[in-house]
Amino acid sequence: MRAALLAHYDAHRREMPWRGETDPYRIWVSEVMLQQTRVETVRERYGPFLARFPTLRALAAATEAEVLKAWEGLGYYGRARNLRRAAIEVESFRGGRLPSTSPALRALPGFGPYTAAAVASIAFGEPTAVVDGNVVRAAARWLDEDRDLARAPARSRLEAAAQAVLDPARPGDWNQAVMDLGATICVPRNPQCLVCPVATWCRAHAAGREDRIPRRKRRKPVPHHDIAAALVWKDGQVLVGRRPSEGLLGGLYEFPGGKVEAGETLAAACAREVAEETGLAVEVVELFRTVEHAYTHFTITLHVFHARVRGGRLRATGVEDLRFVPTSALAELAFPRANRRVLDDLAAVGPPPWAAGAGNDGRRAGSVC
Numbered sequence: 437m438r439a440a441l442l443a444h445y446d447a448h449r450r451e452m453p454w455r456g457e458t459d460p461y462r463i464w465v466s467e468v469m470l471q472q473t474r475v476e477t478v479r480e481r482y483g484p485f486l487a488r489f490p491t492l493r494a495l496a497a498a499t500e501a502e503v504l505k506a507w508e509g510l511g512y513y514g515r516a517r518n519l520r521r522a523a524i525e526v527e528s529f530r531g532g533r534l535p536s537t538s539p540a541l542r543a544l545p546g547f548g549p550y551t552a553a554a555v556a557s558i559a560f561g562e563p564t565a566v567v568d569g570n571v572v573r574a575a576a577r578w579l580d581e582d583r584d585l586a587r588a589p590a591r592s593r594l595e596a597a598a599q600a601v602l603d604p605a606r607p608g609d610w611n612q613a614v615m616d617l618g619a620t621i622c623v624p625r626n627p628q629c630l631v632c633p634v635a636t637w638c639r640a641h642a643a644g645r646e647d648r649i650p651r652r653k654r655r656k657p658v659p660h661h662d663i664a665a666a667l668v669w670k671d672g673q674v675l676v677g678r679r680p681s682e683g684l685l686g687g688l689y690e691f692p693g694g695k696v697e698a699g700e701t702l703a704a705a706c707a708r709e710v711a712e713e714t715g716l717a718v719e720v721v722e723l724f725r726t727v728e729h730a731y732t733h734f735t736i737t738l739h740v741f742h743a744r745v746r747g748g749r750l751r752a753t754g755v756e757d758l759r760f761v762p763t764s765a766l767a768e769l770a771f772p773r774a775n776r777r778v779l780d781d782l783a784a785v786g787p788p789p790w791a792a793g794a795g796n797d798g799r800r801a802g803s804v805c
């Protein structure tokens with residue numbers, strides 16, 4: 437089974453910029469990017485990130501804002517913050533060299549079992565199995581395991597099987613080969629058993645049950661929230677604030693706003709949220725853009741209004757670095773994807789005519805964002 441899968445991997449592996457890489461730092465970056473992010477997205481972003489931070493030392497020397505800006509659009513920003521924290525720790529206390537074993541890697545920020553096993557096996561040849569969703573699905577089918585895979589008995593069995601079947605001579609290639617198999621052939625629906633290199637050893641396939649393994653769970657409905665936010669203009673500048681470092685989208689900039697409460701109009705919610713977050717009373721002038729966006733556990737409709745200041749004094753509550761900035765500065769700041777889509781539209785059409793003022797830099801946003 438090992439020989440068959442590795443021969444298939446050698447002949448058909450997916451070409452990716454990080455395949456064949458030997459620098460542990462670059463392997464680590466690829467594995468962190470690949471968590472919860474599509475390969476196609478990582479393929480585009482891997483090179484530019486490494487061009488910006490070519491070495492672990494360069495990453496450790498960067499500010500959090502610089503790293504978040506380079507990570508913009510990849511989502512799950514905690515990964516970027518932990519990547520930087522771990523780089524600082526390695527640079528400060530470990531002589532700039534990543535530890536070579538998975539237990540030592542797990543002591544660093546952001547290294548869970550998956551990332552530690554992936555980096556230790558691919559970069560350092562440690563014979564430790566990676567267990568991600570693709571591996572679990574393939575192993576469940578090899579063993580015809582039809583119990584709930586979220587529960588300990590089935591999970592332990594699959595982890596033990598993944599470790600037992602790992603090729604100790606080529607652990608990094610083996611792990612990547614199993615992940616490739618799960619991503620391209622042993623896919624969740626309609627696995628391609630006819631072209632599968634390990635079909636001979638697959639019990640679910642032998643029993644004709646590959647479509648029923650793993651057992652499917654009924655998905656819970658995903659909550660949806662309406663969010664009202666404002667482009668608050670003053671003297672041609674727009675108001676932004678940075679979310680606190682910890683938590684969802686931590687360290688990213690955004691426009692003031694928040695959840696629309698039951699019975700509230702969008703404009704009223706927008707004015708209330710701006711007042712609570714910034715201390716400013718605003719006149720909500722017009723709806724600028726509506727954006728649909730999906731996070732892992734909920735979806736949002738983001739309603740973004742143009743608004744102007746009518747009174748109050750700037751006082752940040754629940755945000756940091758609250759300030760008016762010229763539109764030319766927006767490109768330098770890291771925003772969540774939904775906000776970035778609003779900025780792209782703003783760049784195309786520019787601020788409303790009434791928002792122009794002495795504080796702007798005289799150019800349309802379209803020329804600078």
Ligand code: SF4
Nearest residue numbers: 622629632635638641
């Ligand atoms: S034979 Fe089918 S179910 Fe079994 S590992 Fe291959 S693709 Fe997956």
